[in-house]
Amino acid sequence: MEQLKNAFYEVMYKYEKSFSEHGVMANLRAWETAKAPLLTLLRKHPAWQEEAKAVVIEFSEGRGIERDVVDEVSFAMLQIADEVIPEDERPAFLTAFRAAVGEYSSTLPEEALEIIRNSGKIKCASGQKTSRIIGRLCRQFHVDAHSQYNKVFAQLSDALNPLQLQKTAVLSLHPCDFLEMSSKSNTWTSCHNLSSGSYQAGALSYMTDDVSMIFFTVDKEVKDHFYRAPRRTRQMFFLKDCMLYQSRLYPDDSDEITKQNxxxxxxxxxxxxxxxxxxxxxxxxxxxxxxxxxxxxxxxYPDYHYQGNLSVLKGTEIQNPIVIGAKPICVCCGSHNRLSHGLKCNCEDQVVCQDCGRTVPRNQTRYMENAFHCNACLHICAVCGSVIHDTMYPAFDRRGNAVEICFDCYHASLEPCAACSVQGVCRIIGNSLCARTAIRHTA
Ligand SMILES: [Zn+2]
Ligand SMILES: [Zn+2]
Ligand SMILES: [Zn+2]
Ligand SMILES: [Zn+2]
Structure with missing residues (x-):
């Protein structure tokens, strides 16, 4: 629970939300109770990751190179080539063209490139796209003068450039995946986003009910802390007994991806x-x-009333309706939040200090370095007066009193002293021997 609490805090800091330890724990306890049956179920999956509270599956989206499509389009290309290329030049073109398409690959090995250079009399380097090389070859033999050329060439390029995207699919119950269902790190947002979403309390409703699971895809490089990663697509799923409801796909509705998910x-x-x-x-x-x-x-926001579909396990019937969403709990005071456009009710704004962990009134804190810090945990530099959340350095003022100064002022104070022959002694007595130290000016 400590880990989940810290992750929850992390999201609250990211969005500069007011929250208290009490309010966060009330949400997490509600989550734990409501999601218990779903947690028990999904834990049975071999790809379950306990820390992520999710089943994590790698898959590839798209299609590979289809050989019969390449063959078919290559044949069409050879036909138009025959109409354009003089008979004596055809064998050279044919040899080069066959070397290019015969690998069924988006790039070519050196042997094939060598054949193309020799027969086609064009330049080509390893790593270049096969379709580009074919384009150059066709221009060399003026096949591109044929009226059908552009169309056939486009088809051949498509056939040789597979769209293979390795992705990671996450079916999650992690509280922060609900909070970040419309993360501001995405290239898109929806009305559930925590920055300004008019239904942001809905993220808490989904998080603390007993049917909602959140499904999303992330780039394959993401291996953990999935809630921090931009979501490429996201879709809510609701499971009740033998009924699985699939809600609207975000950001774009696509039948193909919906089916795949x-x-x-x-x-x-x-x-x-x-x-x-x-x-x-x-x-x-x-x-x-x-x-x-x-x-x-x-x-x-009830997307499921307007879009979606229902899978029913074969041999079972539609039973009671799936009841989606719980009453959101205010992340500050822990009571029922009736407002949609925020995570808290009208109670006093509080935040948790990242340093001491105390819940304090928000107006007694500062938001710095991506988190809230209470006044007691911040320092004021004796030289420049800045509020600092960082390491402080000891110094002495001219009267010999110990004070704390910031990194910048510390370094500034040493500078004039760098050439000083009694640097060590000088420091101890507060640089008072040196004419221009910053600390002396203010003290
Ligand atoms: Zn409240
Ligand atoms: Zn503090
Ligand atoms: Zn300073
Ligand atoms: Zn000095």
Whole structure:
């Protein structure tokens, strides 16, 4: 719980939110109780990561190079080449062209490049795109003069450039993944974002109900602390008994990605349930209107009323409606928050000092270096008067009193002294021998 609490604080600091230890713990206890059955279920998955509170799966999005498509388009290209290239030049073109397409690869090995250089009389270097090399080859033999050339060449380029994106899919129950469901680190945001979202309390509602799971994809480089990473796509899923509801895909609705995400989540759920992965999909709105309900007092935006679909495990029936969202709990006072556009109610603004961990009134703190610090934990430099949250350096004023000064002033105070022959002694007596020390000026 300590780890989750610190992660929760981290998100509150990121968005400069008011919060108290009491309010955060009230949310985390509600989360723990409500999500207990889902946690138990998802923990059964071999790809469950306890620290991330999520099932984490790597997958590749897109398609590979399809050989028959390459063959088909290559044939079309050779046909138009035949119409343009004089007969005596055709064998040279054919040899070079075959070397280029015959690897079924977006780049070519040296052997193939050598053949292309010799027969095609063009320059080509390893690492260059196969499609670029073919383009150059076709220009060399004036195939590009043919009226069909551009169209066929575009098809061939597509066929030789596979869209293979390695991604990481995360089906999460981590509290911070709900808080960051519309992270400001994304290239997009929705109404649930914590900066200014009009439904931001909805993130708390999803976090503390017993059906919501958050699914998102991140770049494959992200290996942990998924809540910190920009979400490429995000989609809410709700699980109740044998019913799995898939809500709207963010940021863009795409049937293809929705289908892919559903496939991943269905498989995760049936793996955990230890049942065959067979579902009946319901997509008609009139069939779906009854299956989802917003929980009383919940504050999430009800996408599921307008978009989404329901998977029902084969052999089971639609039962009671899935009740989505809990009453959000104020992150400051820990009582029921009735406001949608914030994480807290109208109670006093409080924050937790990052240094001492005490909950203090917000107006007795400063936000510096991405966190709140209480006045007691901040220092005032005896020279420049800046409020400092950093290491302080000991010095003496002219009267010989010990004072604390900031890094910059410390260094400034040493500078005139650097050439001083009695530097060590001089420091102890507060640089009072040196004419221009900063500390002496102010003391
Ligand atoms: Zn409150
Ligand atoms: Zn403090
Ligand atoms: Zn200073
Ligand atoms: Zn000196």
């Amino acid at each position: 559903r496939g991943i989540v269905q498989k995760i759920i049936t793996t955990c349930m230890e049942v065959p992965n067979r579902w009946v999909l319901k997509t008609k709105r009139d069939e779906l209107s009854e299956c989802c309900e917003s929980g009383e007092g919940s504050r999430q």
